[in-house]
Amino acid sequence: MNKQRSKHAEHYRKLYMTKRWRFLRAEVLARDLFTCQQPGCGSRLVNGRSDPRSAVVHHKTPHKGELELFYDKDNLEAVCWTCHSGAIQSAEALGYDSTIGADGWPVDPKHPGSK
Numbered sequence: 341m342n343k344q345r346s347k348h349a350e351h352y353r354k355l356y357m358t359k360r361w362r363f364l365r366a367e368v369l370a371r372d373l374f375t376c377q378q379p380g381c382g383s384r385l386v387n388g389r390s391d392p393r394s395a396v397v398h399h400k401t402p403h404k405g406e407l408e409l410f411y412d413k414d415n416l417e418a419v420c421w422t423c424h425s426g427a428i429q430s431a432e433a434l435g436y437d438s439t440i441g442a443d444g445w446p447v448d449p450k451h452p453g454s455k
């Protein structure tokens with residue numbers, strides 16, 4: 341068992357192994373034209389796990405095992421592994437997006453340095 345995950349998280353990780361998830365994942369990748377949906381990226385996604393452009397289907401709102409949210413296509417977006425492992429997971433861990441806009445101010449109103 342991964343020591344960084346809670347017992348609850350270990351339980352819902354099994355959802356990613358279901359046939360329903362595999363079909364939904366493929367549907368989202370096709371809908372998003374196998375292109376990273378993160379602003380400023382737009383990388384063409386590839387299959388596999390070893391490429392920085394590997395396809396990840398990301399839950400925009402963390403589901404925490406809630407089935408309706410887990411399988412909600414509107415809550416899913418295709419992103420590249422680089423964006424998912426960097427900016428997205430950083431924002432989830434911090435509780436805000438650390439992106440700075442062209443005006444020099446944080447784009448996320450939840451950012452501690454926001455106007």
